[in-house]
Amino acid sequence: MNISRKxxxxxxxxxxxxxxxxLILKPTFKTSQKPHIHLHVQNHLQLAQSHCDGTLYPDLCIxxxxxxxxxxxxxxxxxxxxxxxxxxxxxxxxxxxxxGLESGxxxxxxxxxxxxxxxxxxxxxxxxxxxETVLDETANQCGPTRNMTNCLTFLSAAxxxxxxxxxxxxxxxxxxIRQLIQTGIYNIxxxxxxxxxxLKKIRGxxxxxxxxxxxxxxxxxxxxxxxxxxxxxxxxxxKKNRRLLQTATPPGNGTTTRVNLxxxxxxxxxxxxxxxxxxxxxxxxxxxxxxxxxxxxxxENVEVDKKKxxxxxxxxxxxxxxxxxxxxxxDGYTTFRSATLAVVxxxxxxxGITVENYAGAAxxxxxxxxxxxxxxxxxxxxxIGYQDTLYAHSLRQFxxxxxxxxxxxxxxxxxxxxxxxxxxxxxxPLSNQKNIYTAQGREDPNQNTxxxxxxxxxxxxxxxxxxxxxxxxxxxxxxxxxxRTVFMLSNMEDVVDPAGWLEWEGDFAxxxxxxxxxxxxxxxxxxxxxxxxxxxRVINTTDASTxxxxxxxxxxxxxxxxxxxxYLNLTSN
Numbered sequence: 001m002n003i004s005r006k007x008x009x010x011x012x013x014x015x016x017x018x019x020x021x022x023l024i025l026k027p028t029f030k031t032s033q034k035p036h037i038h039l040h041v042q043n044h045l046q047l048a049q050s051h052c053d054g055t056l057y058p059d060l061c062i063x064x065x066x067x068x069x070x071x072x073x074x075x076x077x078x079x080x081x082x083x084x085x086x087x088x089x090x091x092x093x094x095x096x097x098x099x100g101l102e103s104g105x106x107x108x109x110x111x112x113x114x115x116x117x118x119x120x121x122x123x124x125x126x127x128x129x130x131x132e133t134v135l136d137e138t139a140n141q142c143g144p145t146r147n148m149t150n151c152l153t154f155l156s157a158a159x160x161x162x163x164x165x166x167x168x169x170x171x172x173x174x175x176x177i178r179q180l181i182q183t184g185i186y187n188i189x190x191x192x193x194x195x196x197x198x199l200k201k202i203r204g205x206x207x208x209x210x211x212x213x214x215x216x217x218x219x220x221x222x223x224x225x226x227x228x229x230x231x232x233x234x235x236x237x238x239k240k241n242r243r244l245l246q247t248a249t250p251p252g253n254g255t256t257t258r259v260n261l262x263x264x265x266x267x268x269x270x271x272x273x274x275x276x277x278x279x280x281x282x283x284x285x286x287x288x289x290x291x292x293x294x295x296x297x298x299x300e301n302v303e304v305d306k307k308k309x310x311x312x313x314x315x316x317x318x319x320x321x322x323x324x325x326x327x328x329x330x331d332g333y334t335t336f337r338s339a340t341l342a343v344v345x346x347x348x349x350x351x352g353i354t355v356e357n358y359a360g361a362a363x364x365x366x367x368x369x370x371x372x373x374x375x376x377x378x379x380x381x382x383x384i385g386y387q388d389t390l391y392a393h394s395l396r397q398f399x400x401x402x403x404x405x406x407x408x409x410x411x412x413x414x415x416x417x418x419x420x421x422x423x424x425x426x427x428x429p430l431s432n433q434k435n436i437y438t439a440q441g442r443e444d445p446n447q448n449t450x451x452x453x454x455x456x457x458x459x460x461x462x463x464x465x466x467x468x469x470x471x472x473x474x475x476x477x478x479x480x481x482x483x484r485t486v487f488m489l490s491n492m493e494d495v496v497d498p499a500g501w502l503e504w505e506g507d508f509a510x511x512x513x514x515x516x517x518x519x520x521x522x523x524x525x526x527x528x529x530x531x532x533x534x535x536x537r538v539i540n541t542t543d544a545s546t547x548x549x550x551x552x553x554x555x556x557x558x559x560x561x562x563x564x565x566x567y568l569n570l571t572s573n
Contacts, residue, residue, distance in 0.1 A: 047071050051079055055197045056444065057190040064191070077138055080198045084131050087191040091131070094184035095124045098165075101177060111332030113177060116168030119336045120181070123161035126306065126344070126372070127188065130154040130161075134195075148199070149448070149554060153374070153416065155196050156447040157394040160414040162189040163443055163480070164393070168334040189443070196446035259292040259314065269294060274302045274313075274323065283307040293353065295320040301327060301340055304373070308345035315353035318382040318403065328359035328366035335388055339370035348373040349562055356384040361407060361430050367391045371415070378402055379564045385410065386427060392417040392451065396553045400564055405461055409439035411451065412479060418452045418549050420566060425461035426473045426495060435464070435495075436502055438476035440483040445512070450484035451476075452547035454570070458487070458524065460495040468495050474502040475517075478509035486516040486539065486547045489570060496524030501531045511535055518544040518570075544570055 045062070048071060052061035061083075068074060068082055098120045102109065109117070133154050137147040162185045169178035261277045262269030269292075271277045277291045288310050295316040302323055304311050315321030325340040327333040341355045348371070359366035368385040369378075374395035382403040383390045389406035392413035399419045404411060407429035411419075426435040437458065440451045458475070460468050473495045476485045501515055513535035517527055527538050549555035550568030559566050 044071055051076070051198065051201075052194070054201075055194040057194055060187075060190055061194045064194075076198065076202045080195060080202065081135060081138055083191060083195050083198065084134055087188055087195070088128060088131050090184060090188050090191065091124055091128055094181065094188060095121065097181050097184060098124065101180065112171065112329075112334065113169075113174055115332070115334045115337045116165075116174060116177075119168045119334050120165040120185075123165045127158045127161045129306070130158040148202075151199055152196065152446075152448045153395060155192050155199065156414075156416075156444075156449050157372070157374075159189050159192045159196075159444060159447060160394045160441070160449070162186070162192075163441070164336055168336060171329070193444050193446065196444065200446065259290040261289075261291045262294065263291060263298070264294040265296040265298065266294075273300055274298050275300055278302065278304055278308060278311065281308055281311055283309075285310045288312050288347075288349070290314055293321045293323075297322045297324055299324050301325045302342070304341075304343040304345050304348055306344045306346075310347040311343075311345060312349040312351070313353055314351055315381075317352045318354050318380060320354075321352060322354045322356060324356045324358055326357060326359040326363075326366070328357070328363035330363045331359075335365040335367060335391070336370065336393075338365060338388075339367040339391060341368070342370045343373040343376060346374045346376075348376040349379070349564070350377075350381050351379045351564075352381065354382040354384065357386075357389070358384075359386075361386040361427075361433075364408075370413075371397055373397070375558045377559060377562055377564050386429070388412060394449075396558075398549065398553060398555060398559060398564070398566065400566055407435050408433055409436050409477070409479065411437060412439040412441060413451075414441040414443070414447070414449045414480070415451075416449045416553050418454060418547070418553055418555070419456055420454050420549065421456065422453075423457045423459065424453070425459055426464050427461045428463040428467060429471060433471070434502065435471060435473035436477050437474070438485050439479040440476065440485045441480040442482040442484050443480045445482050447482070450486070450514070450547065450552070452552055453485070453487045453490055454548070455488070456490045458490055458492040458496060458522075460493060464495065472497045475500050476515060477502040478504045478513045481509045481512050482514070483509055484514040486514075486518065486544070487520055488516075488518040488544050488547065490520045490525075492520050492522040492524030494523040498526065498529035499531050500527070500529075501533070501536060509535070516543065516547075541570070 045066060048062045048065035051065055052058045055061045064083055064086055065071060065079060068079065098117060102114065102117045134151050137151055166178060166182055166185055169175065261271065261280060263271050263274050263277045265272055271280070274293060281289050281291065284307060290312045292314045300323070323341050327338040329335060329338060338357065340357045355368045357366040357368040365388045366385055368383045368389045370391040370393055372393040372395060377398045380401045384405045386406055387408040387410065389410040390404050392411065392415035394413070394415050397415045397417040399417070399422055401421050402419070403423045403425065405425045405427055407427050411424070424437055426437065429435055438451055442449050464471065474497050475487060503510065510533040513533070515536045516539040518539045530536065545551060548569050549559070549566050555566055556568050
């Protein structure tokens with residue numbers, strides 16, 4: 001995670017849009033014989049202002065909507081789709097600009113700069129896919145209501161992508177390169193921000209005479225009105241796969257689990273490396289594809305890209321099946337690119353695996369897991385690192401009975417994520433460092449993202465426990481302006497500092513963040529000495545319920561067929 005604050009830049013309204021608007025106004029100065037033209041333009045502008053009410057970037061919104069012919073005849077859905085189409089055009093332009101950085105400077109770019117360019121191109125590609133998904137989900141008038149959560153999720157991820165791109169250029173001399181692309185990247189983000197507000201204005205049930213078009217990905221049928229079939233499962237999952245994970249235990253000991261591919265270091269499987277097995281897996285699979293990874297340490301960086309949907313990694317257990325690597329920022333990798341295991345393809349599941357980045361504390365940002373996989377779930381896994389261990393980058397994620405080890409900001413990102421019945425272990429950091437469990441990265445108050453930690457153990461790892469008075473350890477700090485994190489019903493050991501939370505820099509985000517604690521227990525849970533920031537609060541049961549599996553990530557619609565145990569509400573009762 002980039003540890004420097006982003007600089008706020010003044011929005012530059014595209015000259016083309018302004019020119020178009022001025023052309024609309026021009027007839028009012030030609031003649032006084034057509035007052036209705038002036039009235040029409042005035043009404044057009046007032047209507048645009050009305051639609052843009054509540055947006056964070058109203059000038060951009062008004063300038064964009066003012067270019068829509070016959071705006072008064074357009075529905076809110078059509079206006080939203082127009083804005084997204086405009087955004088897509090800017091994404092294409094920005095992609096060309098970023099590509100030009102590499103093609104024109106291939107021999108002069110450092111490894112870090114090359115990786116930052118690679119990150120941006122990947123993230124812009126993901127943004128295009130996510131915007132296209134929103135267009136698919138809003139293809140007719142009933143779409144937005146039925147798929148509100150999906151649309152909010154994909155727009156939130158599209159915005160996150162832009163800031164992740166810029167974060168890669170925020171270190172040292174990279175800032176010079178950042179200047180060349182940031183205007184377009186911010187423009188994309190601001191359009192998406194306005195789209196989030198417009199999406200939330202689309203309310204009320206609509207009755208459709210035909211089923212709307214959806215994309216052929218595993219989350220097609222997930223929407224606000226259940227999207228489940230009569231048996232209670234998503235339509236994409238076949239019956240034989242619905243209870244796969246419950247029976248998915250490593251072969252042997254009398255079990256007869258079906259797996260698709262086997263990875264074994266000793267050559268007894270289909271492949272010796274995990275990367276080879278992932279490459280051999282089908283693209284855009286509509287059913288779970290199980291890769292059984294036998295016990296052993298696999299020293300490789302593994303990537304499950306967006307074409308590899310519904311992949312499952314099944315290991316022999318924590319500490320037995322290990323994926324290990326050491327990419328890090330000091331050695332020229334962006335935080336995004338440093339991950340030992342990076343998963344993007346939707347519907348990813350992992351069970352019984354340890355993922356480690358063993359670069360060490362002195363190498364600073366070094367990610368073990370990065371997940372940008374929508375509807376991804378991790379069960380009985382362990383993630384080990386120091387700074388930035390677990391990068392919950394974007395979209396919807398769930399972690400159950402997992403162990404996470406780290407020092408600085410070791411659970412971070414901007415996903416909508418719930419950690420349930422997990423263990424969070426702070427390790428001994430560098431002598432000049434503090435430990436921080438979380439650094440959540442919500443950039444916009446309309447993003448439906450945040451980190452929810454429910455019924456977890458918040459503790460010190462063995463190395464810190466032996467010397468915990470030498471270091472201060474905090475629950476979280478605000479990486480981005482609207483950072484949102486809650487700890488609920490968790491057991492906090494005395495390693496937690498009485499203040500609970502740490503500033504990022506000065507008073508940045510202290511009024512805009514949302515940090516909550518609810519009925520935690522243990523010596524570290526006493527809130528009497530907590531920070532007094534405007535954005536911190538001890539929350540009640542109603543507010544806490546917002547961040548449960550059932551409400552925050554709609555887990556009841558997609559976790560049930562995985563077979564992973566979970567509970568929808570604050571407790572299992």
